Amino acid sequence: MPFEDSDEPVESPIEDDLEPGDDEYFDDEDERDYAPRQPPVACQTTEAFKQFHRAQGTTGEQFCEKVRDIIEYMEKQQMNTALFLHHLLWNTAEVISDTKCQYERTSLTHSAELPGVLRNLYRPPRKHGRGYRAKGAAHAMTEVAKEIIAREVNNEMRALRPIMEAQPEDFNEESLLKITLDEMIPQVKAAAPTWWSICNTAAFTPKQAARNTKKSSPDTAILMVTAIVCFSRSVHRCKLQQLCSAYLKACGLKSRAFDTLHALYFCMSQKTVYNALDRIAESAQAQMREDVKQYPVRGTHDNINIRFQSYEQRTDNKTHFDSGTAATVYPVKDPNAVAPSPTAYQAKRAAGAKDPISPFTVIDLEDKASPQIHSRAVHQILRFLIDSEPFDLRTYKFKDSGLFEPPPPVLQLPTGPEHALVQYMCGTIHQEEASYEGNEKCIREWMRQLGLSAPEDMQKMSEEQLIVWIGDQLTASRMRGIKRFRAQDLNSVQRFDWLIEQPGFFHYMINLGFSFHHQYYGVPGSMGLKHAIDVLDRKNLAKPSVQGTFHHNLDELLHHVAEAHFRDAACALAGVDSLQDLRERSPEALTELANEIWTKLASTQALEELRSKKARDEVHEQSVMFNRDILDYLDLDDAIRHGDVGRVRNLLPRLLFRFIGGGHSNYVTETLELIQALECEWPDDLKVWILQYCWLGNTTGRAGCFAPFDLIQEHNIRDIKHIFAVFGPYATWKYIKKISAAIPTMRKIKDHVEADINHFRRGKSHTKPAKEADVAKLQRVYATGKIHIYDQKRTPLSKEGKAKDYMENGSNFDTLQTTMKKWLARHVSTRAETQDWTDYAMLAAMSNVAGGTGRADDQHLSSPSSSPTTGSNMNDDTGDIADLEMASVSSDSSSLSYE
Structure with a gap:
C-alpha cells in the first residue's frame, strides 16, 4: 500500500549502515597493505640454490644430512626451529632491522615452496592409511587461517x-x-x-x-x-x-x-518500493508524452469494473463494485511507417460518402476473395488429417513435402524484436464509457494525459494527424455517434475529424462464437453443439456470456468439434476406419482427399445438391453446413494469430452475411462501416496504415503471437485488476490512476527476471491437457451416427434441432439490399468543413494569462451547443444495447432489428 498518507512510517531494519569516512579496513590495516608489488630479489637466491642442488644431483640422504647439521648447529647455539622462526619472523626488533635477516625472511615469505610447507604443516602427508595421522600444526593454522580469511573477505567486500x-x-x-x-x-x-x-x-x-x-x-x-x-x-x-x-x-x-x-x-523496504513505483509511473508518462510528440500513435480504451472491499462498513464506506475506464497508447516507431494525411482523408471521405458501397460491391468482394479462402480451407482440412495423433506426421516418410506448407499470406505483418509493440498505459480514470458523454470525457482525458489538451496543441494535431482509436463494438459505436452529432460543428477538433474509430477483432471473434452457439446449439439428438457438450461433459456452455472463460471454452469446443467432423469426413470419403490407414498415401493423394472433402462435404455447392434431393437427410445437411461455416471461423482465428491482415479483410463479406443472417445488427453496422471505409472513404495511405498498424499487434515480435488491439487492452485491464492489483484501504481510483502507467514497466521487469533466473524451470503459459481423447471420442460418435454419409431414410430433425442457414439468409440479395438501405439511411454522408478557431484562440489566450499551462478545462474542448447531456439522449445507428445483449439476439429472428 502507498505511504503518502500513512501515520506510521516504516523504519529500515538496517541501523548500522556505513558512516561517512568508513574505509572498511581493520584497525591495523590501510590501503597500502593491499597495493600490488613486484616479486622481491631474494626469491632469485632460492631459485639459484635449487638449480645448484639439481645440477649436483643432491639425494634425499644428502639433504637429510644437511638438515641434521643445521639442527645440531642450532642446538649448540641453544636454539631450535621454533625459536629460530619466532625471532626471524618479526618478533625481535634487532632481527627485524638486520639486513641479512630481512633478506632471508623475504626469501621464505615469497618462495614458491611456502604454500607446500604450510599445507604439510596443516595436514602432514602419509604413505599408508593405517594408524593415527600426525596432527601437525592444524589447530594453530586453523586459528590463524580464520583471521586471514576474515581480512581477505573484508577486503573483497x-x-x-x-x-x-x-x-x-x-x-x-x-x-x-x-x-x-x-x-x-x-x-x-x-x-x-x-x-x-x-x-x-x-x-x-x-x-x-x-x-x-x-x-x-x-x-x-x-x-x-x-x-x-x-x-x-x-x-x-x-x-x-x-x-x-x-x-x-x-x-x-x-x-x-x-x-x-x-x-x-x-x-x-515497502516504502522504497512504492516510492520507486511512483517514479516509474511518472517517468513512463513523461516518456509517453515525448513519444507522442515524435511518433504517430494509436489508442485503445475499455471499461474496467473493480470490486472495492470495505473491511469496516460505514454509511460512506461499503464494499461495492465501481466502473472506470483504462486506456493504452501505442506509438508507431517503425522507420518505414508513413502517417496518413488528414487532408487526403477528409477529401476522400467526402467523396466516398456520396458514392457508398452497394450489395454488388459486397458480393464482388466475396467473389474476388473466394479463391484465397478456398485454398486456406483445403489446407486447414489437410492439417486436421496430418496433425492428428493416429496419422503421426513425425514418422510419415513424406513429412517434409512442400504440399504440407500453408498457402502464401495475403498481407503478412512483419515479425522480429524490432516489430514488438511499444505501449504506454494511461492513468485509469473513474469514468464510465458506456454512454456518449462518458466516451467524450474519456477521450478528452486521454488527450490531456498525452499532453495534447491545450487548444493550440489540439488545433495543430487535428490539422496534422489522424489518431485511430480501437475498442469493442460499443466503444466504436459511441465514438461514431459522437462524430455524427458533431458533424456540423465549427472546426475539426470539435467535429472529432482527427479521430478514426475501429472495432477490435477480439470482440468480433466473441460475437462470431456467439453466432455459432445460437445457430448450432440444437438439442441432444441433433448432433449439434448441445450433443457435443453432453458427450464431452463440458460445463457452463449452455448460455452465452461475456464474463469469465466462456469464450475460451466455446472456442476450444468449436475447434475440437471441427477437427472431429473433418477427421470423420476423411474416413467416410476414403473408406477407412482410422486416419492411420492414410499413412500409405502420398502427399498428393492426401491433398486431393482434402480438396474432395471440401467439395463434397464442406461447400455451398454440396449443400445445394443435398437440398435438391427428393429424400432429404437433414442430419447430413446440417453437418455439411457446419463444416462450411466453421472453416471461416478457423480461418479468421488463424489469420489473426499469424498476423495476416489480408485474410482478415477477405473474410469481411462473409462475416457480414453471417451477422445479417443471425440477426446481430450491431456487428452488421460495424462491418458495413468498415467495408465502406476500406472501399470508399479511406485513401490508400490510411488503408495501409490501418491494415498494418491498427488491426493486430504483437507484444513479443515472435511469429504466431499476434493479437487484436482490443484483446491487448483486455490483458492490460486484467493486469490492473489482478496481476498488479491494489488492495486495502489505499486502493482508490486516485492511486490506481497514479500507478497504471507503471504496469508495462513492471511487466517487462517480471519477464526479464523470469527469463534471466527461472527460464529453465517454468514457462509463461500453462500446459494444455491433451485434446486427442476428446476429439477421438467425438469422431467415434460421428462415425457411429454416419453424419457424413447420406441416408435418405434418416429421421428428420425437429424444429428445435434444425439450424438455420445464416450464410444463405444473409447473402440473399433482397435481404442484403434492405439491410444496406437501412444502414445507409443512418450513415453520415455530410460533414462540415469549416475551420473556425475563434473560440480556441480565445481559450489559448485565457490559458496563458491564467498560468501559462497551455491547458484548458475539459468543457472548453467541445461545442456546448451540440454536447449531449447524457448518453441516453443520443441514439446511434447501432442502438444502446450492451455487448452481451447484442450478442444474445434470438437465432429465430428472421429479420434485422434496428432501434
Whole structure:
C-alpha cells in the first residue's frame, strides 16, 4: 500500500549502515597493505640454490644430512626451529632491522615452496592409511587461517562496492533491465574469489562436486548471498535488492511480506518500493508524452469494473463494485511507417460518402476473395488429417513435402524484436464509457494525459494527424455517434475529424462464437453443439456470456468439434476406419482427399445438391453446413494469430452475411462501416496504415503471437485488476490512476527476471491437457451416427434441432439490399468543413494569462451547443444495447432489428 498518507512510517531494519569516512579496513590495516608489488630479489637466491642442488644431483640422504647439521648447529647455539622462526619472523626488533635477516625472511615469505610447507604443516602427508595421522600444526593454522580469511573477505567486500552499488534514482526501468546474472556472476567471481570459493564449497559437498554434474549450478544462490551480505554492509549496495523488489511487487507480494523479506535483507523496504513505483509511473508518462510528440500513435480504451472491499462498513464506506475506464497508447516507431494525411482523408471521405458501397460491391468482394479462402480451407482440412495423433506426421516418410506448407499470406505483418509493440498505459480514470458523454470525457482525458489538451496543441494535431482509436463494438459505436452529432460543428477538433474509430477483432471473434452457439446449439439428438457438450461433459456452455472463460471454452469446443467432423469426413470419403490407414498415401493423394472433402462435404455447392434431393437427410445437411461455416471461423482465428491482415479483410463479406443472417445488427453496422471505409472513404495511405498498424499487434515480435488491439487492452485491464492489483484501504481510483502507467514497466521487469533466473524451470503459459481423447471420442460418435454419409431414410430433425442457414439468409440479395438501405439511411454522408478557431484562440489566450499551462478545462474542448447531456439522449445507428445483449439476439429472428 502507498505511504503518502500513512501515520506510521516504516523504519529500515538496517541501523548500522556505513558512516561517512568508513574505509572498511581493520584497525591495523590501510590501503597500502593491499597495493600490488613486484616479486622481491631474494626469491632469485632460492631459485639459484635449487638449480645448484639439481645440477649436483643432491639425494634425499644428502639433504637429510644437511638438515641434521643445521639442527645440531642450532642446538649448540641453544636454539631450535621454533625459536629460530619466532625471532626471524618479526618478533625481535634487532632481527627485524638486520639486513641479512630481512633478506632471508623475504626469501621464505615469497618462495614458491611456502604454500607446500604450510599445507604439510596443516595436514602432514602419509604413505599408508593405517594408524593415527600426525596432527601437525592444524589447530594453530586453523586459528590463524580464520583471521586471514576474515581480512581477505573484508577486503573483497570492499572490492564489490562498485558492482553492487545502486542509488535510489537507479530504481527505474532502464537500470533494472540492464541487470543480468550472466554479467554480474563473472564480475563478482573476479572481485571476490576467496568469498566465492568459500560459498561454492558450502553449496556443494565434495562428492557432489565430483559426481553430480546435473545438479544446478549454485552460482545464482551464491550471487544472492553475496548481495545480501553487501546490503547488510550498506543500504547503497542494493542493485539486486532493487531488482528483486520490483519483481516481487510485479508478482503481487503483500506489504507485510515486503517487511519480512526486507528484515532478511532480501529486498528493499515497502516504502522504497512504492516510492520507486511512483517514479516509474511518472517517468513512463513523461516518456509517453515525448513519444507522442515524435511518433504517430494509436489508442485503445475499455471499461474496467473493480470490486472495492470495505473491511469496516460505514454509511460512506461499503464494499461495492465501481466502473472506470483504462486506456493504452501505442506509438508507431517503425522507420518505414508513413502517417496518413488528414487532408487526403477528409477529401476522400467526402467523396466516398456520396458514392457508398452497394450489395454488388459486397458480393464482388466475396467473389474476388473466394479463391484465397478456398485454398486456406483445403489446407486447414489437410492439417486436421496430418496433425492428428493416429496419422503421426513425425514418422510419415513424406513429412517434409512442400504440399504440407500453408498457402502464401495475403498481407503478412512483419515479425522480429524490432516489430514488438511499444505501449504506454494511461492513468485509469473513474469514468464510465458506456454512454456518449462518458466516451467524450474519456477521450478528452486521454488527450490531456498525452499532453495534447491545450487548444493550440489540439488545433495543430487535428490539422496534422489522424489518431485511430480501437475498442469493442460499443466503444466504436459511441465514438461514431459522437462524430455524427458533431458533424456540423465549427472546426475539426470539435467535429472529432482527427479521430478514426475501429472495432477490435477480439470482440468480433466473441460475437462470431456467439453466432455459432445460437445457430448450432440444437438439442441432444441433433448432433449439434448441445450433443457435443453432453458427450464431452463440458460445463457452463449452455448460455452465452461475456464474463469469465466462456469464450475460451466455446472456442476450444468449436475447434475440437471441427477437427472431429473433418477427421470423420476423411474416413467416410476414403473408406477407412482410422486416419492411420492414410499413412500409405502420398502427399498428393492426401491433398486431393482434402480438396474432395471440401467439395463434397464442406461447400455451398454440396449443400445445394443435398437440398435438391427428393429424400432429404437433414442430419447430413446440417453437418455439411457446419463444416462450411466453421472453416471461416478457423480461418479468421488463424489469420489473426499469424498476423495476416489480408485474410482478415477477405473474410469481411462473409462475416457480414453471417451477422445479417443471425440477426446481430450491431456487428452488421460495424462491418458495413468498415467495408465502406476500406472501399470508399479511406485513401490508400490510411488503408495501409490501418491494415498494418491498427488491426493486430504483437507484444513479443515472435511469429504466431499476434493479437487484436482490443484483446491487448483486455490483458492490460486484467493486469490492473489482478496481476498488479491494489488492495486495502489505499486502493482508490486516485492511486490506481497514479500507478497504471507503471504496469508495462513492471511487466517487462517480471519477464526479464523470469527469463534471466527461472527460464529453465517454468514457462509463461500453462500446459494444455491433451485434446486427442476428446476429439477421438467425438469422431467415434460421428462415425457411429454416419453424419457424413447420406441416408435418405434418416429421421428428420425437429424444429428445435434444425439450424438455420445464416450464410444463405444473409447473402440473399433482397435481404442484403434492405439491410444496406437501412444502414445507409443512418450513415453520415455530410460533414462540415469549416475551420473556425475563434473560440480556441480565445481559450489559448485565457490559458496563458491564467498560468501559462497551455491547458484548458475539459468543457472548453467541445461545442456546448451540440454536447449531449447524457448518453441516453443520443441514439446511434447501432442502438444502446450492451455487448452481451447484442450478442444474445434470438437465432429465430428472421429479420434485422434496428432501434
